[in-house]
Structure formats: C-alpha cells, structure tokens
Amino acid sequence: MQYEFIEPRFPPCSEEAGKSPLCLSPQVQTYSVLNEAECHVLAAVITQAHETGQSWASRTRYAAGAQWNVNQQFRSSKNLPPELAGLSLAFEAMHTRVQEDLSALGLNPRRHSLKLVERQCLVYQKGDHIGDHADDSALVPAKDSGMPQWHVVKPERQIAGILWLTSQASTAERPHEFAGGTFRFNSLVNRESKLPLDIAPKAGAMVIFPANPWFRHEVLPVLAGTRIALACWWQVLPLAEERIEGVS
Numbered sequence: 233m234q235y236e237f238i239e240p241r242f243p244p245c246s247e248e249a250g251k252s253p254l255c256l257s258p259q260v261q262t263y264s265v266l267n268e269a270e271c272h273v274l275a276a277v278i279t280q281a282h283e284t285g286q287s288w289a290s291r292t293r294y295a296a297g298a299q300w301n302v303n304q305q306f307r308s309s310k311n312l313p314p315e316l317a318g319l320s321l322a323f324e325a326m327h328t329r330v331q332e333d334l335s336a337l338g339l340n341p342r343r344h345s346l347k348l349v350e351r352q353c354l355v356y357q358k359g360d361h362i363g364d365h366a367d368d369s370a371l372v373p374a375k376d377s378g379m380p381q382w383h384v385v386k387p388e389r390q391i392a393g394i395l396w397l398t399s400q401a402s403t404a405e406r407p408h409e410f411a412g413g414t415f416r417f418n419s420l421v422n423r424e425s426k427l428p429l430d431i432a433p434k435a436g437a438m439v440i441f442p443a444n445p446w447f448r449h450e451v452l453p454v455l456a457g458t459r460i461a462l463a464c465w466w467q468v469l470p471l472a473e474e475r476i477e478g479v480s
C-alpha cells in the first residue's frame with residue numbers, strides 16, 4: 233500500500249528543520265526479530281516483575297500544552313527496568329537488526345554508525361495508552377504567535393525501534409494476547425483512503441522509524457490483556473574520515 237505524509241499537525245521550528253541525515257520517506261520497515269517461544273519467556277519475566285511491584289508509571293515530557301490527551305491523561309503505560317533477566321538478548325537483537333538495514337533509513341553504513349542511547353521496557357494493561365507524540369520533540373508555543381511548534385528536546389534520539397513481545401488479537405482470550413493497543417502513525421496516511429498507518433503489534437515483530445515529528449505516533453487504549461513493548465533509541469554518528477577512506 234502507498235502512503236504519504238501529512239503535516240505533523242504543527243510545523244517543526246525552522247532552525248531545526250533539515251539538519252537530520254535521515255531519509256524522510258513515507259514508509260516504515262517492520263522486521264521479525266524474535267520467535268514466539270523467545271517472546272513467551274521474556275513476557276513471563278516482565279509480567280512477573282510487574283506483578284511483584286517492580287514497575288513505575290511512565291514519565292512523559294509530551295503533555296505540556298498538548299490538546300489531545302486521551303482520558304485527560306497523556307500516557308498511562310508502566311515502565312520496568314530494562315536490565316531484567318534475559319532482556320539484554322532482545323535489546324541486542326534490536327541493535328543488530330537496525331544496523332543491518334541502515335540504508336532503509338537513508339544512511340550509508342560506510343559513513344554512519346549508530347549509538348544506542350536509551351532502552352525502555354513498557355507494559356500496558358486495560359485502558360493504558362500513549363497520546364500522539366514525537367519521540368525526539370515536544371510542542372512548545374512559538375514566541376511571536378503562541379502557536380505550538382515542535383522543538384527537539386531529545387536530540388540524541390534520532391532513530392526509534394519498538395519490539396513487541398505480545399500480540400494484538402480481536403479478543404485477548406489466550407495468554408500473550410491483547411485487544412486494542414494499535415500503534416498508529418498519525419502523519420503517514422494511505423494515499424487513497426487518507427487513513428493513518430496502523431500497525432497491529434505482533435510478538436517478535438520490530439518497527440524502525442525516524443524519531444522526528446513526521447513519524448509522530450500514538451498507542452490506542454488497550455481493551456484487554458497485557459501489551460508488552462521494548463523500545464530503543466539510537467543516535468546517528470558520522471564515521472571518522474580515516475575509517476571511511478580505509479573502506480574500499
């Protein structure tokens with residue numbers, strides 16, 4: 233299916249536009265990174281940690297001035313320590329996967345390398361969601377007009393990767409399934425229907441996209457079951473000149 237961008241609701245502030253080396257093509261890549269059995273083991277570790285009180289309410293920097301909070305609350309997921317047993321294997325698999333396909337992001341593996349800057353482990357239960365946001369930016373009123381503008385507040389987050397450990401299903405009757413919880417890109421719309429690009433999370437699948445406002449997104453409320461996601465963010469670093477010259 234063909235997708236196109238619509239404006240990310242408010243324009244990026246002008247000094248920051250055009251600085252990124254990332255390709256802004258209206259598509260996102262999804263990859264299969266873990267198998268079902270691996271996801272089940274990790275989901276069990278995370279669920280147990282959540283049930284034994286190791287989670288905390290996800291903090292957010294997106295809420296200031298946002299007008300589209302869901303249920304008057306911008307975000308209601310819970311975080312768990314990314315250091316939980318076994319998770320490092322999943323985070324490493326994510327890192328390997330993103331490095332294998334740098335060209336899909338418009339990057340040249342001979343000129344760019346990725347530095348992992350942040351990892352998160354997220355759990356959503358009935359009613360939990362995240363409102364529309366960009367991973368690297370927040371909406372700040374412009375000095376002159378007062379109109380909200382996107383400002384980069386986490387410049388080190390340039391590429392985002394999300395790996396899901398449970399799957400969306402119409403009813404969450406089986407373990408490792410949840411209902412609701414669609415991942416929606418609000419500025420990427422189907423060329424014909426103009427509907428936003430929705431991804432139905434599947435255990436073991438990973439989506440990779442630039443962390444900027446063109447790829448703003450939300451997680452629709454979970455209706456039943458437990459939705460589990462691992463998130464990584466990477467910074468793009470130029471390779472040193474001598475290394476570039478050394479590559480044939």
Ligand SMILES: O=C(O)CCC(=O)C(=O)O
Pocket residue numbers: 352354362367394415449451461463
């Ligand atoms: O849980 C997800 O699928 C996405 C999480 C997300 O968008 C974020 O943490 O910024």
Ligand SMILES: [Fe+2]
Pocket residue numbers: 365366367449
């Ligand atoms: Fe996000």
